[in-house]
Amino acid sequence: MITPHEEPRPHRVLHALQHHSPSVRLRAALEAGTAPDGRFIGPLVERCAVEPEFSVREMLTWALTRHPASLTLPPLVGEVRSRRPQARSQALHTLSKIGDRSAWPVITPALLADPDDDVARSAWRAAAVLVPPGAERELAVLLATQLGRGTREVRLSLSRALIALGEATLPVLGGAATDPDPVVRAHALATERLWRDPDAGFEFAVEEAKRVVALGGEDPEGR
Incomplete structure (x- = not known):
């Protein structure tokens, strides 16, 4: 029973999502x-489009994943077309979840x-999760650009997005490894190295790729 001075729960949660305190907004998202x-x-x-705190944005995304996809997808797809970069990025992140x-x-x-960059990174992750079976190679070609x-x-x-696409990535990386741009070549080689040996770590893969490119007479940083 609601007392005369107590807001109904939905109103209270929605009001708290706008609170000046990040901890209050976090609890509101958790409750939602x-x-x-x-x-x-x-x-x-x-709120995802304007929330400044990373931890609160993550909780907002989690709260959305707890609702039926049939209800959350339409507004999220709409946000992907927003002019605001954070709206696009967070909507894509939520779609990937x-x-x-x-x-x-x-x-x-x-x-x-x-x-x-934040929007692109979210798009790469979402694409790797949402890609239909059989379309991995086409996506790898787009990502390789x-x-x-x-x-x-x-x-x-x-x-990571390219590696998530599996073996469809390897021919694409092989082609990029001959790109005229030494920076592209080094990144392609590092990704292929990481694909074949995930335990090597990205830093090691990058350094090895730089050495390979350097042996070809090119500076991997393009200097």
């Missing part, structure tokens, strides 16, 4: 996922090459 309610989905998706392949059509070549991009963390994300 612990006892799912269709009224939470829209506000959870909207839900893992429903019916969302695959939202993964476009433009999204895989998104100029925002991003080899050599960005920081170590960005390149590692791309390598």
